[in-house]
Amino acid sequence: METEITIRLANEQDLDKIVEMLADDELGRNRERYEQPLPESYIKAFDAITSDPNNELVVACQGNEVIGVQQITFTPYITYQGGWRATIEGVRTSSQVRGKGVGTKLIKWAIQRSKDRGCHLVQLTTDKQRVDALRFYESLGFKATHEGLKLKLE
Template sequence: METGIRFRMATAKDLESIVSMLADDVLGSKRERYDHPLPNSYLKAFEAITSDPNNELVVACDGNEVIGVQQITFTPYITHQGGWRATIEGVRTSASVRGKGVGTELIKWAISRAEERGCHLVQLTTDKKREDALRFYERLGFKATHEGLKLKL
């Protein structure tokens, strides 16, 4: 991918593109609703994220086209001497640019942003069914050091 990618905070106008990317895979197609108009729940989530100074919804753009997205949450912890962590979630790239380095640039941008915010650690999760994603994150230096658990409510 050319270095013409730029990163910026998402706006409400980006929601349709974001949800489209989230829904455009086997797992996402089962849990997202890419309807027209979008369900209001996406706008409510967007407003909650953008009103919280410890959450950032970031898009990667090629010109005016949104080609990638990720959410970064900054969390203070009492452990590690009261350090901060950055959690990367919801990383997706447009099908048209997969395999062209956009995902790598997104993650590198997130790591840099975490450093700017004084974080001592960057963490992320990926579904165990996403074997390609796991290999991708490991190539970028992430290590599977913990077992994650979820309780669906």
């Protein structure tokens, strides 16, 4: 029998597995540095995220094994009468469990967490090269209602 999947806030001991999952991806291979010891930049980012009450880094676990990750940022806006929205970023699952419902569980958890925090909207972006990811998010009710733009700073 498979162990139930639980979702919890990430702790520093999870950071190695988180970076490994981020790098275990066609696009992540080119932008992440999974090596031992982990580059200090990941530790600093983790500390900044976990010390900010409007950021949550969460992991999905099967038993004691981390098998998924996502970050949720809660942002107040002047628009929508001063409403709050949640942004989901960095969603990854371990390659051994892809296609087995872990991502669905993570996103549904994030949606409920956003409701609990009083958000009126949940948003996310996915790289246009991730056709399967786009289809996945749409299957969960997300709609491509806006055109997103990014400017890479060097």
